Amino acid sequence: MKEMVNLLWVENLKKHFKTSYGIVKAVDGIDFTIKSGEIFGLVGESGSGKSTAGHVIVGIYTPTVGRILFKDQDISVPAIKRPKRLKREIQMVFQDPASSLNPKKTIKDIVGLPLKVHGLVNSKEELEEKAAKALEMVELPPEELMYRHPADLGGGEKQAVSIARAISTNPSFVILDEPTSALDVSIQAKIIKALMKIQKDLNLSYLFITHDLSLMRNVASMVAIMYLGKIYEQAPTGMFFYNPLHPYTKMLLSSIPVLTDEENKMKPKKVAPKGEIPSAVNIPPGCRFHTRCPFTMDICKVKEPNFVMVEPGHHVACHLYNQK
Amino acid sequence: MVITPLLEIRNLHVGYKTHMGISKVLNGVYLTVNEGEKVGVIGESGCGKTTTMKSIHRILPGNAIVSEGEIIFKGKDILKMKKRELTEIRRKGVTMIFQDPTAALNPVFKVSEMMTDIIKYSGIYEKNLKKEARNRALDLFEEVALSDPERVFDSYSFQLSGGMRQRVCIAMSLAGVKQLVIADEPTTNLDVTIQAQVLSLLKSLVNEKRLSLILVSQALGAVRETADRVYVMYAGDIVEVAKADVLFTDPLHPYTQKLLDSVPRLTGGVFSIGIKGRVPNYFNPPSGCRFYPRCDQSLNICKDKKSPLVEVKKDHCVACWLYRGVST
Amino acid sequence: MRTIETHISIPKWIEELELGKKWYKFSRSPLSLLGLVIACSTIILALLAPFLAPYPQHAGFYHNFMESCQGLSLKHPFGTDQFGRDVLSRTIFGFRYSLMMAGVVLLLVVPLGVILGLIAGYYREKIKIIEIVIMRIADIFIAVPPLVLALAICSVLTPSVFHAMMAVSLMWWPWYTRLTYNVTSSLKEEYFVQAAEVTGASSSHIIFKEILPNCLGSILTKVTLDVGWIILIGSALSFVGLGAQPPTPDLGTMVAEGGNFLPDFWWISLFPALAISYTILGFNLLGDGVRDTFVEER
Numbered sequence: 001m002k003e004m005v006n007l008l009w010v011e012n013l014k015k016h017f018k019t020s021y022g023i024v025k026a027v028d029g030i031d032f033t034i035k036s037g038e039i040f041g042l043v044g045e046s047g048s049g050k051s052t053a054g055h056v057i058v059g060i061y062t063p064t065v066g067r068i069l070f071k072d073q074d075i076s077v078p079a080i081k082r083p084k085r086l087k088r089e090i091q092m093v094f095q096d097p098a099s100s101l102n103p104k105k106t107i108k109d110i111v112g113l114p115l116k117v118h119g120l121v122n123s124k125e126e127l128e129e130k131a132a133k134a135l136e137m138v139e140l141p142p143e144e145l146m147y148r149h150p151a152d153l154g155g156g157e158k159q160a161v162s163i164a165r166a167i168s169t170n171p172s173f174v175i176l177d178e179p180t181s182a183l184d185v186s187i188q189a190k191i192i193k194a195l196m197k198i199q200k201d202l203n204l205s206y207l208f209i210t211h212d213l214s215l216m217r218n219v220a221s222m223v224a225i226m227y228l229g230k231i232y233e234q235a236p237t238g239m240f241f242y243n244p245l246h247p248y249t250k251m252l253l254s255s256i257p258v259l260t261d262e263e264n265k266m267k268p269k270k271v272a273p274k275g276e277i278p279s280a281v282n283i284p285p286g287c288r289f290h291t292r293c294p295f296t297m298d299i300c301k302v303k304e305p306n307f308v309m310v311e312p313g314h315h316v317a318c319h320l321y322n323q324k
Numbered sequence: 325m326v327i328t329p330l331l332e333i334r335n336l337h338v339g340y341k342t343h344m345g346i347s348k349v350l351n352g353v354y355l356t357v358n359e360g361e362k363v364g365v366i367g368e369s370g371c372g373k374t375t376t377m378k379s380i381h382r383i384l385p386g387n388a389i390v391s392e393g394e395i396i397f398k399g400k401d402i403l404k405m406k407k408r409e410l411t412e413i414r415r416k417g418v419t420m421i422f423q424d425p426t427a428a429l430n431p432v433f434k435v436s437e438m439m440t441d442i443i444k445y446s447g448i449y450e451k452n453l454k455k456e457a458r459n460r461a462l463d464l465f466e467e468v469a470l471s472d473p474e475r476v477f478d479s480y481s482f483q484l485s486g487g488m489r490q491r492v493c494i495a496m497s498l499a500g501v502k503q504l505v506i507a508d509e510p511t512t513n514l515d516v517t518i519q520a521q522v523l524s525l526l527k528s529l530v531n532e533k534r535l536s537l538i539l540v541s542q543a544l545g546a547v548r549e550t551a552d553r554v555y556v557m558y559a560g561d562i563v564e565v566a567k568a569d570v571l572f573t574d575p576l577h578p579y580t581q582k583l584l585d586s587v588p589r590l591t592g593g594v595f596s597i598g599i600k601g602r603v604p605n606y607f608n609p610p611s612g613c614r615f616y617p618r619c620d621q622s623l624n625i626c627k628d629k630k631s632p633l634v635e636v637k638k639d640h641c642v643a644c645w646l647y648r649g650v651s652t
Numbered sequence: 653m654r655t656i657e658t659h660i661s662i663p664k665w666i667e668e669l670e671l672g673k674k675w676y677k678f679s680r681s682p683l684s685l686l687g688l689v690i691a692c693s694t695i696i697l698a699l700l701a702p703f704l705a706p707y708p709q710h711a712g713f714y715h716n717f718m719e720s721c722q723g724l725s726l727k728h729p730f731g732t733d734q735f736g737r738d739v740l741s742r743t744i745f746g747f748r749y750s751l752m753m754a755g756v757v758l759l760l761v762v763p764l765g766v767i768l769g770l771i772a773g774y775y776r777e778k779i780k781i782i783e784i785v786i787m788r789i790a791d792i793f794i795a796v797p798p799l800v801l802a803l804a805i806c807s808v809l810t811p812s813v814f815h816a817m818m819a820v821s822l823m824w825w826p827w828y829t830r831l832t833y834n835v836t837s838s839l840k841e842e843y844f845v846q847a848a849e850v851t852g853a854s855s856s857h858i859i860f861k862e863i864l865p866n867c868l869g870s871i872l873t874k875v876t877l878d879v880g881w882i883i884l885i886g887s888a889l890s891f892v893g894l895g896a897q898p899p900t901p902d903l904g905t906m907v908a909e910g911g912n913f914l915p916d917f918w919w920i921s922l923f924p925a926l927a928i929s930y931t932i933l934g935f936n937l938l939g940d941g942v943r944d945t946f947v948e949e950r
Contacts, residue, residue, distance in 0.1 A: 045515040058850050079849060087852040100843035104865035110844075114851040154602050155369075165847065184368040184542060189586040189598030196595070211515065214588040218595050241590065255520035256590060257545025259572050263590040273517040276487045343676030 007036040007173060007205050008057070013066035013076075015049075015056050022281040026052040028229030029066070031307075034222075036172070039199065039206045041220030041237070043213055043252075047277045049229040050209045051095070054175045057207065058092045070173070088118045091166035095178040097158035101150040107161055108146040111135060114169045134168040135161070137201075138194050156187030160194065167198055175207045180215070192219060213252055214263075217241055225249050228280060228288040231307070235314040245316045247271060247293045270294070287319065295320060329396075330536050331357040331380070331418075331504055336393030338375055338384065339606075346389065347606035349375050351560040351614065353393070354633060355538075357504065362530060362537040364551030364568065366544055368583070370603050372560040373540045377508050379403075381420055382410060397504075415445050419497040421526075423509035425489035429481035435492055436461070436477045439499065446500025464495040469525055487518040494526060498533070505530060506538045511546060519543070523550055544587055548572050553639075556580045559604050559614040562633060566640040576642040578619050613645070621646060677945045684941025690934025691879075698747040705741035711901045721917045731919035733910065735899075739919060743927050746903035749896055750931060753817060753886040754879045760821045765828025766871060770859050772829065773836025787833065790826035798823045799885055806894035813902070816895040820885055824878070831874055835867045869946030877939030880932035887928050903928050 015027040026049040034040045044050040056063050059079030068076045070090065075082055091114070094100040101110055111131040112121070121127040132142035138160040150158055159179060166174050176195070180188035196219070199206060208220055216223050217237065224234040225248065233246040244250050250268040258264055275292035278284060284291050290300040299319050307317040338350040349372045357363050365373050378384045380395055382402060395402040397417060405413065422428040430438065439461040444453055458477070465473035468491040481489055490510060497505060507526060511519035527550050530537045541547050547554055547568070554571045556564040556579065564577040575581045585596035601618040604610055610617050616626040625645050633643045678684050702708045716736035724731050730739035772786040793801070798820075805819035839845060840863070848858050883903075889895035890904030898905055903924040910921025 045517065060846055060850060084852050087850065090850075092847065092850055094843035094847065096843055100847055102844040102862050102866070105862075113848060113853060117851055117853045117857075156602070162847075165851075169851070185544070185586040186368060186583055186599040187602075188588075189596050192588075192595060193597050212588070213516075214590045217590055217592045218588045237592075241592070251517055253590075255516040257520070257523070257543055257549050258590055259545055259548055259584060259587055260589065260591070266590050273520045276485050276518055277515070343673050 005036045006033050007038075007071065008034040008207075009067070009069040010053075010057070011067040011069075013053065013056060013068065014064045015052050015061055016064045019281075024280045025049075025229050025283060026280055027056065028283070030226070030229070030231050032224060032231065032234065034173070034205050034207060036205050037199075037203050038222060039208055039220045041216040041223040042207060042209045042226060043211065043216055043223060044226035045211060045252075045277050047228075047280060048226045049280065050226045051177055053226070054092070054177050054207060054209050058090055058175050059087070084118065088114070088169045089171045090173050090175070091169065091171040092175040092177065093159070093162050093166050093179045095181060097155050097162060097182055098150075100162045101158055103150050106147050106149060107131075107135070107153075110150070110161060111165050111168050114165060118169055120169060130168065131164075134164040137167060137198055138164045139190070140164065154187075156183050156191060159183060159191055163191070163195065163198070167202065167204075170202065171204070173205045173207070175209070177209045178211070179208075181210065181212065188215075195219075213241075214256055214258070225252070228277065228283055230288060230317070232289065232318070233314075233316045239311070239314050241266065243311075243314070244268060245310060245314070245321060246289075246318050247295050247320070248289045251292070251294075287317075328359075329356045330359050330361075330398065331355075331538075332394075332396040333376070333380070334394045334396070336376065336379060336395065337391045338372075338379055338393075339389045339391060340385070341387045341389060345607050348609060349560050349606050350379075350393075351609070351630075353557075353560065354562055355555055357536050357538060359503075360534050360536060361553065362527070362539065362551045364547035364554040365538060365540045365557055366542070366547050366554060366583075367557035368603060369542065371557050373557055374508055375560075376557075377420070377506050377538065377540055380418060380506065381414060415447065416500055417502065418504045418506060419500070419502045421490075421493055421497050421505065421507040421510045423512050425486065425493045425513070426481070428493050429489060431480060431482050433480075434477075435479055435481065435484075439464075439477070439496060442496050442499045460499070461495070464499060465492075467498070467529065468492075468495045469521075470495070486514055487522065490514060490518075490522055491525070494522070494529070498529065502535060504536045504538070506540070508540045509542065510539070511543065512541070519546065526550070544572075544584065556583070559609065560606070561614055561630070561643060563615065563644065564640075564642045565633065570637075570640055576636065576640065576647060577615075577644050578621050578646070579615050613643075674945050678941050681941055681944065683937050684944065687934050687937025687939070687941055690930060691876075691938045694747050694751065694931050694934060697744050698751045701745045701748050705738075705744045707738040707741040708745075710737040710741045711745040713899055721913065721920070724919060730923045731917070733906075733920045734913060734917070739906075739923050742901040742906060743903070743923050745901040746906060746924055746927055747931065749813070749900060749902040750883045750886060750928070751879075753813070753820070754882040756817050757821050757824060757882050757886075758875055758878065760817075761824045762828055762871065762875060765825040766832045766864075766867070768825070769829040769832025770836050770864060770867070773833040774840060774855070774859050774863065776833075776837055776840070786829065790829045793823055793826040794830065796823070799888060802885060802889060803892070803894060806889055811894045811897060813896045813900070816886060816889045819889070820882060824882070827878075828871070828874065831870060832867055835870050836863055839863050839866055873939055873943040873947055876935055876942045880935040880939070883928065883931055883935075 010030060010032050013027055013030050017024040017026060030053060042050045042053065055061050057068055059082055062078045063076045066076065067074060070086060075086060108128060108131050111134050112127045115121045115127055115130055121130055135142040135145060140157060140160050180191050183191065198204065210216060220237050223237050223240045224231045227248055233249050244253055250271040251273050254267045254271050255273045271294055278291060286302045287300040287305050290296045297319060305317045305319045305322050307315050308322060309315050310321050333353055333355040336350050336353040339346045339348045353376050367373050379390060380402065390403060397413060402413060440457040443457040443460055461477055462473045465476055470476050470488060470491050476484065476488065476492065511522050514522060523546055539547055539550050551568050554566060554568050555562050556577065558579045564580045575584055582599045586598050599618055604614055612628045613626040613630050616622040623645050631643045631645045631648060633641045634648065635641045636647045697704060714737055719732050719736035720734050722728055722732045728738050728740065730743060732738055768786050772783045775782045801823045802819040805822065806815055809815040845858060845862055848862050886895060887904030890902045891908045896902035896905050898909060906924035907921045913920050
């Protein structure tokens with residue numbers, strides 16, 4: 001077996017935004033590591049801060065507090081100050097295929113931009129060749145699409161172009177921010193298939209941000225659940241789905257509408273979905289989930305639970321497990 | 325026992341006029357909803373689900389052309405109705421819940437004003453409208469399990485969360501005496517925990533009030549858990565109809581099979597490769613079966629002729645030549 | 653060989669398709685088409701004035717008091733003015749001056765305003781001082797009513813067409829800065845801009861190659877609508893004697909001159925006035941059509 005090397009460390013990462021109605025604590029102290037060749041699934045509802053976390057890592061925002069190390073280099077600085085080499089290595093695929101491609105440019109220019117910026121091509125022909133290669137990797141026919149505009153493409157094709165752009169510079173780490181949530185399931189399947197193949201071929205690491213737990217079950221090797229800016233449970237995928245511990249994880253799992261009876265059996269019973277995620281301006285004291293939790297105890301309302309290891313590799317932050 | 329359907333769509337053809345010609349979206353849609361029945365409609369985006377639903381309310385955009393077909397609601401063709409009758413249907417017969425609750429609520433009015441208007445036009449209360457409307461609205465809000473009805477009643481829509489907005493929309497759509505609720509992707513923009521709450525609420529309200537429901541959704545699981553009978557739509561055609569439990573365990577049409585395979589399962593396992601190609605171009609749709617260019621099992625006849633929707637098992641209709649060979 | 657061919661032909665085909673689509677959208681409104689016809693007709697009249705005007709020599713210094721202030725006739729369909737000059741000929745030449753005014757002003761104002769707007773919009777959060785300086789200066793100019801500012805400037809300087817153009821330009825650029833600033837600030841949040849930033853593209857690439865092409869629709873709309881307004885303001889300046897000076901056949905000057913002879917010789921000022929209205933109407937209708945066609949595409 002290949003040895004897994006740590007590629008990305010995130011340490012006590014916080015990102016707060018000042019707004020007119022108060023400080024939004026979008027990300028409020030998260031820690032995790034991503035090993036090279038790993039697919040790390042970061043799951044949460046909208047408003048949990050999962051996208052912000054991705055945006056901070058890729059450099060769109062500068063962290064308020066905390067450190068991000070990529071290949072032992074500190075990248076918790078504004079994107080402008082990051083070495084260019086690292087920008088080539090960390091790429092991102094955005095959520096909305098319609099907005100992630102410039103409508104006025106051709107597919108060739110869109111895919112070729114990172115190549116040009118990083119000086120990886122010397123001539124027009126080389127650019128064309130490399131862009132075509134990137135498009136082929138995502139199973140798009142270059143000869144048909146190279147000179148088209150995004151408006152001529154379907155949602156799935158747009159997202160595939162977006163992925164081609166991200167992998168055109170041969171990066172080692174790609175952040176996927178809900179890459180398929182705007183797509184139909186049949187197209188999602190195709191995109192995921194392509195992503196998995198690329199990951200194997202190029203030995204990439206992914207930070208896969210999504211709200212779809214069923215998708216994570218099939219894709220990720222490690223899953224972390226985020227709620228109101230904090231990670232509440234993290235485990236290797238198998239363990240995570242067969243032995244979910246945190247009440248929030250259980251609530252999420254039990255909310256998923258499923259297609260088969262076997263899946264139905266996997267859903268934790270007794271945890272009926274309740275309430276909505278509070279605003280990140282007024283974070284509840286103590287455990288942030290206590291307002292919706294069916295097992296709330298007195299301690300939950302005052303003290304934040306520690307993130308503890310319950311079984312090898314399986315971490316959870318919940319007072320139910322802290323007491324043991 | 326003969327069940328008279330509440331709504332029956334027969335051979336509906338709808339197209340849109342654009343600069344490139346006429347885009348022929350609906351290619352003969354058949355859909356029946358019986359009294360008290362919960363019907364699900366599934367299919368990919370762009371397959372004509374919303375167009376079908378909009379034609380029931382006659383709220384299609386101006387460039388739409390209904391070239392053929394009938395939409396019979398309680399024995400009358402909606403497409404031939406005069407403005408007055410149509411208004412009557414809209415007020416008292418059919419109601420619609422839209423995908424985006426943010427867009428469905430007007431941000432410049434308070435919830436109270438919108439609710440009062442709706443209750444006014446539903447024509448239940450003649451006198452004391454203001455007071456009655458308030459009471460009725462608060463009752464409705466309690467029915468849709470809004471935690472703080474008084475506050476919601478006096479709020480603007482942007483002061484509410486996504487789940488609350490959709491609950492308000494549901495309350496509005498149920499304000500009058502209605503018979504059929506059309507929910508067009510009611511939970512697509514909501515988080516799963518809220519989706520589960522909204523769907524179970526919708527289901528219990530429809531059961532309680534003995535309404536009929538058409539649930540349109542891309543979330544196949546949601547349809548499975550809510551609907552009695554499910555229609556599968558592809559490129560403007562109904563390709564398969566069956567009871568919900570049957571359809572999801574034993575799909576017959578190759579499209580349905582592929583579609584179900586594409587959904588990631590909580591149990592993990594092999595990931596499907598999706599469906600090759602994409603939804604056809606409606607300006608120049610494939611002749612015959614519209615799915616044949618993407619179908620692995622296509623026969624020669626598929627190219628030339630569209631299979632009619634035929635009952636191959638009890639209560640299980642499918643429009644595919646593969647099953648005609650068996651039955652005839 | 654084949655590849656070269658396709659590389660040339662495909663983009664062309666797409667461009668044609670796009671234009672076809674745009675034309676379809678545009679031509680759906682009869683008013684837009686009317687606007688296009690009027691706008692084109694004024695431009696043609698202006699360009700070909702020496703050939704179309706029945707008496708081109710009447711445009712400049714010319715007098716023939718024998719024929720002064722004659723009413724409408726076949727010989728002079730719009731009558732003649734106090735110097736016996738053909739009003740029709742002078743009106744046709746008048747389009748030249750009006751359109752030239754609009755053309756020069758826009759040529760100066762659009763690039764300047766747009767670039768400032770792009771910079772202010774793009775650096776809105778990154779380097780706040782740039783935005784503050786540019787936008788506050790723009791606000792100062794916007795705060796003064798445009799005609800008043802132009803009047804003030806022109807009355808200080810010697811009245812001439814050139815000074816009128818400068819004055820109008822000075823008060824016009826902030827509107828383009830404002831427009832581009834707004835469009836840029838919203839485009840900046842689009843993922844394609846963020847993607848370019850993340851990958852390390854330079855600011856000038858992002859501003860001019862990613863953002864600017866997406867602003868062009870709104871800018872084009874404003875340019876078309878502004879032609880009418882600038883003509884109006886230019887004519888107003890000439891009318892009060894601060895713009896073009898007689899005997900230049902400027903429409904505003906002609907209206908002013910004819911004003912002295914109202915109501916008896918009404919044709920002297922009526923036809924130039926109608927010409928002004930005609931031009932403004934045309935470009936406004938055209939502008940509405942352009943907006944419907946190019947803006948809110950997504």
